[in-house]
Amino acid sequence: MSDSARPAIDPAVRAYIDERLAALTRDLPDNRVTLVVFSGDLDRHLASLVIATGAAAMGLEVSVFYTFWGLAALKKQSVLSGKSLKEKMFVAMTPATLSKMPLSKMNFGGMGRAMLRTMMKEKEIASIEELFAMARDLGVKQIACTMSMDVMGITKDELIDGVVLGGVATFLGDAARSRAAFFI
Amino acid sequence: MSDSARPAIDPAVRAYIDERLAALTRDLPDNRVTLVVFSGDLDRHLASLVIATGAAAMGLEVSVFYTFWGLAALKKQSVLSGKSLKEKMFVAMTPATLSKMPLSKMNFGGMGRAMLRTMMKEKEIASIEELFAMARDLGVKQIACTMSMDVMGITKDELIDGVVLGGVATFLGDAARSRAAFFI
Amino acid sequence: MSDSARPAIDPAVRAYIDERLAALTRDLPDNRVTLVVFSGDLDRHLASLVIATGAAAMGLEVSVFYTFWGLAALKKQSVLSGKSLKEKMFVAMTPATLSKMPLSKMNFGGMGRAMLRTMMKEKEIASIEELFAMARDLGVKQIACTMSMDVMGITKDELIDGVVLGGVATFLGDAARSRAAFFI
Numbered sequence: 001m002s003d004s005a006r007p008a009i010d011p012a013v014r015a016y017i018d019e020r021l022a023a024l025t026r027d028l029p030d031n032r033v034t035l036v037v038f039s040g041d042l043d044r045h046l047a048s049l050v051i052a053t054g055a056a057a058m059g060l061e062v063s064v065f066y067t068f069w070g071l072a073a074l075k076k077q078s079v080l081s082g083k084s085l086k087e088k089m090f091v092a093m094t095p096a097t098l099s100k101m102p103l104s105k106m107n108f109g110g111m112g113r114a115m116l117r118t119m120m121k122e123k124e125i126a127s128i129e130e131l132f133a134m135a136r137d138l139g140v141k142q143i144a145c146t147m148s149m150d151v152m153g154i155t156k157d158e159l160i161d162g163v164v165l166g167g168v169a170t171f172l173g174d175a176a177r178s179r180a181a182f183f184i
Numbered sequence: 185m186s187d188s189a190r191p192a193i194d195p196a197v198r199a200y201i202d203e204r205l206a207a208l209t210r211d212l213p214d215n216r217v218t219l220v221v222f223s224g225d226l227d228r229h230l231a232s233l234v235i236a237t238g239a240a241a242m243g244l245e246v247s248v249f250y251t252f253w254g255l256a257a258l259k260k261q262s263v264l265s266g267k268s269l270k271e272k273m274f275v276a277m278t279p280a281t282l283s284k285m286p287l288s289k290m291n292f293g294g295m296g297r298a299m300l301r302t303m304m305k306e307k308e309i310a311s312i313e314e315l316f317a318m319a320r321d322l323g324v325k326q327i328a329c330t331m332s333m334d335v336m337g338i339t340k341d342e343l344i345d346g347v348v349l350g351g352v353a354t355f356l357g358d359a360a361r362s363r364a365a366f367f368i
Numbered sequence: 369m370s371d372s373a374r375p376a377i378d379p380a381v382r383a384y385i386d387e388r389l390a391a392l393t394r395d396l397p398d399n400r401v402t403l404v405v406f407s408g409d410l411d412r413h414l415a416s417l418v419i420a421t422g423a424a425a426m427g428l429e430v431s432v433f434y435t436f437w438g439l440a441a442l443k444k445q446s447v448l449s450g451k452s453l454k455e456k457m458f459v460a461m462t463p464a465t466l467s468k469m470p471l472s473k474m475n476f477g478g479m480g481r482a483m484l485r486t487m488m489k490e491k492e493i494a495s496i497e498e499l500f501a502m503a504r505d506l507g508v509k510q511i512a513c514t515m516s517m518d519v520m521g522i523t524k525d526e527l528i529d530g531v532v533l534g535g536v537a538t539f540l541g542d543a544a545r546s547r548a549a550f551f552i
Binding site: 010012013016017020021024027028029034036038040067068069086087089090093094147150151152153167168169171172175176177178181182183 | 376377378381382385386389392393396397399401411412414415418419422423426428472473480483484486487488490491493547548549550551552
């Protein structure tokens, strides 16, 4: 029913209703999904990307907050110059990029990972790099956790383009307005 | 206050209020909890079943979406015939069924798992198989991730009866209407 | 607009609106975040404490439910007397307290953990013990899972002061009224 076709309502009554409803609507979640990707495992990143691209394709706003081991997904490549000895050791101990992540289970020195990749290819399922690119195309917001960057000595230059920097307040701001939020 | 006992309100006013409220109510979450079980660890499946049965017992609708390593919980038994070599290797590398899953930590070749089972029995806590059966009795919806089935070459015949098949859209549809959703 | 300044509205209309809105408001989430910490890994506990303190600092109510391996964060120290042989073995197999937890990855027998601690100190980021104390100061509710205590034979005396005991219903009650809930 359009407003003009509606029978006359006392403007004071309508104003009261609208005001009360506006207050309530502010407390409703947005059409939004928020993920925090803590893990550095290929399979968990795969799951996060399937959820993120799926949600974006369904018209939901999606924020993915990459923290701790998960941050590797946003790295261009490992950089050693300008880093302290401890930071260099941390670089050596952690996966360089998304493509080099191990599986959480049955990795067998990369054999499980290679097998999974081949099987996905044979079934014509998008590879993890394709899913990552698809997420960006669909407007998924990718946020690098500044505290993790700080601890590990990673600078903005080491991250791929288009990444937003943010702290826990950024993440919680998005999560608290979401229909669903996941820690992966 | 019943509707008949209520003092007269202009029908146009009441219609306006009801219409506005109906739109808002559609945006509220259902009395629903959604879990995605990605893990293939016995202890994490145990946690998911305690949450699922607890929520169902409290009168909440519950959907559990089994994906990746988690899918093993829905398998009758490992099937090798009709599978490609890679699919067979994947079968060999992953836990056959719920009962054969390892612990995420301190598994010690099954000793931790056996100890946990005995301790639960001594304390008269339901076993994982009992919790799984209880979840089904309480009407928990169990969904097998079709993309995971596809990647791993698992067919519907290999799954226990009563399982629903679904993709990421099914999962997100339930999650977005839930009071709480967890990635386990 | 204050109620006195508002133009007159039929009291019956106002009562109808208020009653309908009150019912709807009861279904909205509280300003609340709920975490369930299942993991016994230092890095995951670190993430949970950053989220918990961040949310509390933003004015959200926070409940953290410690279950299974996560329960170690609430233990004063390992106690052996009065325990059955199996319970003693479980104590020996699990981390004693928060400070003794390993990293989920790259722990290298404690070297990764020590390195992470030093790097956090150098960057003047609060240590995990400081974050834990901060969470308590900010009023984060810490709940020990009674079922886990029961399985592992842990008594209330073994837990630090100020911890609330609760089961899955307590946890789900909080989670279902939360803006965001995470399984960590």
